[in-house]
Amino acid sequence: ARRYSITLLPGDGIGPEVIAVARGVLSLAGSLEGIEFGFQEMPMGGAALDLTGVPLPDETLSAAQQSDAVLLGAIGGYKWDNNEKHLKPETGLLQLREGLKVFANLRPATVLPQLVDASTLKKEVAEDVDLMVVRELTGGIYFGKPRGFSSNQNGEEIGFNTEVYATSEIDRIARVAFETARKRRGKLCSVDKANVLEASMLWRRRVTAIALEYPDVELTHMYVDNAAMQLVRNPKQFDTIVTNNIFGDILSDEASMITGSIGMLPSASLGEKGPGLFEPIHGSAPDIAGQDKANPLATMLSAAMLLKYGLGEKNAAERIEAAVLDTLNRGFRTGDIYSDGNTLVGCKQMGEEVLKSV
């Protein structure tokens, strides 16, 4: 049997619940394909803060680095919201991304026919939306230096950050995006603010240069403000979108809300080599934590991305994806995606139903 070691980072809020359920589904799908997993659970986020005083303990990072893939639940909560920056759960997540060097964040936004009514967009606008945001994840304004607080000539306090991209950072994310588009419908839209920002001008220049390596992919460019509009106006026009860290943060969340079912959406964060990081895009939802109400499907679909993109185990990945669809077709719904005529279930029962379908 093929053996992989997986680091599980349940995190905060509903994180532990969805990780527990997804773990079971991952194990079963794997074993049916001759795969064995060694799981190691490590503290991260608010849970790690409470336990160890830091949001990403060294032991957690090195366990993650030494494993074959990392599955994260969710982090954060009101309790730690007013912490200083280095003691925020979010800081732990940024350190994890940096520590794993996962520069490419793949965030699909897909409207399933079973859930098209969950979208706030009209049916004819939302149906068949199937796009992928490729977000640069370890550069730009999130990590750029100098950053901090200081004072200006008038003696006033200032807060500042640096948006910066180097050629090699743009080239490598562009290649991931072109490869992704090639495996999809062959269309790539690069989003920037090249009419104002120098960092975006270099971005556009390099993406255009890398396009020469991918003559089969159709490349277009769009300004970020227009992209924010076009996602609302006609999301179907997009296949693959590539953009920087902060624009990707905003646009991928907007795109996910367009599907109306963010409880369904997974993500993958990949580096040049080494373990990838896989996580649902939803947050830790502290208001429903511990109540067995969370939707575990996004975490299961993240486990499917882990199998496909992280381990190259396509068959096992497709087992999970098919099982999730089958469970939806059988009418099971958690509260967030419930509609009349279906069967309302909690997190655990949803897990059991998916296990039956694997």
Place this chain on the structure above:
Amino acid sequence: ARRYSITLLPGDGIGPEVIAVARGVLSLAGSLEGIEFGFQEMPMGGAALDLTGVPLPDETLSAAQQSDAVLLGAIGGYKWDNNEKHLKPETGLLQLREGLKVFANLRPATVLPQLVDASTLKKEVAEDVDLMVVRELTGGIYFGKPRGFSSNQNGEEIGFNTEVYATSEIDRIARVAFETARKRRGKLCSVDKANVLEASMLWRRRVTAIALEYPDVELTHMYVDNAAMQLVRNPKQFDTIVTNNIFGDILSDEASMITGSIGMLPSASLGEKGPGLFEPIHGSAPDIAGQDKANPLATMLSAAMLLKYGLGEKNAAERIEAAVLDTLNRGFRTGDIYSDGNTLVGCKQMGEEVLKSV
């Protein structure tokens, strides 16, 4: 009669058409309220580039500075898209904002009952949306220094920009936003990325401090990625939004598309003192320029904002607003907002119909 001097900047594409029509409506509404206008048309954007070699000639800026208010059509077009930065029409617009010191950009997004079907959002989600984005317009990453191109330790090219805010810049835009919210429904949502960016942490700290001066306004904070989602999920939750230059660029465009009728939406850019800048939020639409197809209503409503916010002429402003609504009620529609059962008209005829209603 009260006399005001108005600088008209028709600009590019459909700019000259919508300005011509809006000028007529502004004149009539003014004269019915005892106001006389002196109009001066000046070149700006691509039109100025073709004529003088720069996107904002000195004569245009000083005419604008010396007038009581500035009404702009639209700028830009394919022809100048690949110009170097200092020769882009957009650069002229940024120079104009800087030269007029208009740090506060007010961008309403209102769904009119007559046009609710134009939205891609479901009727129950779009109807009654009435929000105002207050965007900081002369600071942040648009103007921050250092900026430019350089090379890093590896000898690679880098492109970089600086997101920076000083206390006084945040305080003054916060006050405009609180004043705006106070005149509306008393709710202000400040949008930032304070879980990651120091510039946002200072932003949140200062907005929270200024809130003490406005105990009657309810202040909330939201991360920008969440705001991009919430605008799609439930735009009605928002009254007034205040945010920085780049987030405001993205979110105000997203909000405007949610209304489904960006041909209807005006904007106002105001400084501490001196003339304000008023412009429709739509672009220059080069594909329909010169065909008498443009929707002039956004420019007329910008002229109404000019009267109200720029000159304090509330009655004349309300005349224009009421005339626009009346014309819509009489069923006249340009192509961008046309729906069955209405009368399709061009830019000029729409102008004539509104004149009848003033």
